[in-house]
Amino acid sequence: MYPNDFRYTKEHEWIKVAGDEALVGITDFAQHQLGDIIYVELPPVGKELAVRQSISVVESVKSVSDVYAPISGQVVAVNGELAQTADLVNKDPHGKGWIVRLKIKDKKEIDGLLTAGDYEKFLEGLEH
Amino acid sequence: MKKTLFNELHKKLAGKMIEFCGWEMPVEYSGIIPEHMAVRTKAGLFDVSHMGEVLVTGKQALAYVQWLTPNDAARLAPGQVQYTALMTPESTFVDDMLVYCIGPEEYFLVVNAANVDKDFAWIAGHTKGFEVKVENQSDAYSQLALQGPLAEKILQPLTNIDLGGMKSFHWAKGQVLGKDCLVSRTGYTGEDGFEIYTMDSDPGIVWTTLIEKGTPLGLLPIGLGARDTLRLESKLMLYGNDISDKTTVLEADLKWIVKLQKGDFLGRPVVEKQLAEGLRRKLVGFELAEPGVARPHYPVYVKGQKVSEVASGTFSPLLRKAIGLVYLPIEATAAGAEFEIEIRTKRTKARVIPTPFYKRADKK
Structure with a gap:
């Protein structure tokens, strides 16, 4: 379920590193909690983000939730497809439903994030 | 937490359960949007035994x-x-x-x-x-609501009540699957449909059979999430959001339920006073003119002044836009009038629009 080459946060974001850049999205657990997503507010390209700063706001029919930057970096691209088809985040949260691409500022920050195994254990804990 | 007699059946259908008014109730099964659309186009089944x-x-x-x-x-x-x-x-x-x-x-x-x-x-x-x-x-009562254009077709074979002869806002007693029930042509969705009341201690068969017979026709089980979006599109009031002990019947735009010719009733002098003096504020429908969703309690501004909070607000699955209800000063309530809603620190443009947001074409 949760790709091994991703890292995760306890706020249910994921990050997939490729060279100096990283894709960021929300996890399958998060999309399921939110339900039908209808609108994703995207940041401007070029925006500098600190760790834990809000990247995006995801609105579902029943609730609204912030997406936070798992690491610091600069927004180099946003998923423009979400403007028309926000439900990609529901349908393919770990793939086509990515939200932003960041230029990584400090690779060491990645080491502090959860592995897939850590995240799954964390989720098990939430269910009890 | 209290449980309805259908509780285990909701869990079998993978309903996402939440606490609501002291009851453990399903908030959604397949998702608010598919559930909402099923009721508008086919049929949906609700457990409303908490009423x-x-x-x-x-x-x-x-x-x-x-x-x-x-x-x-x-x-x-x-x-x-x-x-x-x-x-x-x-x-x-x-x-x-x-x-x-x-x-x-x-x-x-x-x-x-x-x-x-x-x-x-x-x-x-x-x-x-x-x-x-x-x-x-x-x-002592369980209550199910079967709502949507196919409701009569699904329910009729299971009951000895003549549903075809039952007009909107009428009821009859009879049997549904051998269980003694009161069935009324009423609901909280804006669609045709029925509410089924029973004091039977084991009414599960009514739920399971309606699901079994309805599913091939497009029926879905519906949770509280879609119940709210459906009622709001049809501008049906939600107590605590749109009406309360702080809002009068006239302010809530419910003058049609006030019949002065009937004689005296609690609250009548205030109704007469408000009719004579005019209202200071009124509940109106709005849509957002910019992206976003306005949710209950978001602050509302007219000409820069905070005037109230959003009463009800959601994304309309049918109309594909953000809609809601709000109390505005009477001079700001004309259709087309613009105002602002603060959505997470951002002032977002909204405008007053006529209600209901949705009205079915074939209303009986």
């Missing part, structure tokens, strides 16, 4: 109901249902409710789950001077 039921009997049952409510219960013949309110002396809401006329000395009141105890205390507290008996039967 409250109060029976009023006695020689003065009618006079008593007339005193507590603004609508004219004298217009009801046995077999008819009316939407009305339990009103305070200030003409604000103790609750909104349905009144079923069972007979000239018997009325059945259906009230909101959130208010059952408060309502019953109110009802029981106002019997002085009336020859009536009031009984809180909420715990």
Whole structure:
């Protein structure tokens, strides 16, 4: 379920590193909690983000939730497809439903994030 | 947490359960949008057993109901249902409710789950001077709602009640799958459909059979999430959001449930005063003119001044836009008038639009 080459946060974001850049999205657990997503507010390209700063706001029919930057970096691209088809985040949260691409500022920050195994254990804990 | 008699069946259908008014209820099964659209185009089945039921009997049952409510219960013949309110002396809401006329000395009141105890205390507290008996039967009743254009087609083969002959806001007693039920052509979705009340202690077969027979036709089980989006598109009031003990019946734009010719009733002097003096504020529908969703309690600004908060607000799955209800100063309530809603620190443009947001074409 949760790709091994991703890292995760306890706020249910994921990050997939490729060279100096990283894709960021929300996890399958998060999309399921939110339900039908209808609108994703995207940041401007070029925006500098600190760790834990809000990247995006995801609105579902029943609730609204912030997406936070798992690491610091600069927004180099946003998923423009979400403007028309926000439900990609529901349908393919770990793939086509990515939200932003960041230029990584400090690779060491990645080491502090959860592995897939850590995240799954964390989720098990939430269910009890 | 209280559980309805259908609780295990919701879990079998993977309903996402939440606490609602002290009950463990399904908020969604397949998702709010597919559930919403199923009710608009095919059919949906709701467990609404958390609703409250109060029976009023006695020689003065009618006079008593007339005193507590603004609508004219004298217009009801046995077999008819009316939407009305339990009103305070200030003409604000103790609750909104349905009144079923069972007979000239018997009325059945259906009230909101959130208010059952408060309502019953109110009802029981106002019997002085009336020859009536009031009984809180909420715990004894289960209630299902079958809503959508295919509702009659799905339910008719399972009941000895002639549904084709039942008009909107009428009811009949009979059997559904061998269980004694009261069935009314009523609902909280803006679609055609039925509400099924039963005191049977084992009513699960009604749920499971409706699911089994309806599923091939597109029926879905519906949770509280879509119940809210469906009722809001049709501008059906939600107590606590749109109406409360702080809002009057006229401010809530429910003048149609006030029948002054019927005689005296609780709250009448305030209604007359507001009619004579005019309203200062009124509940209106809005849409957002910019992306986003305006949710309950978001601050509302007219010409830069904070005037109120969003009463109800959601994304309309049918209209594909953000809609809601809000109390605005009367001078700002004309259709097309623009105002602002603060959505997470951002002032977002909204405009007043006519309601209901959705009205079905074939309304009976």
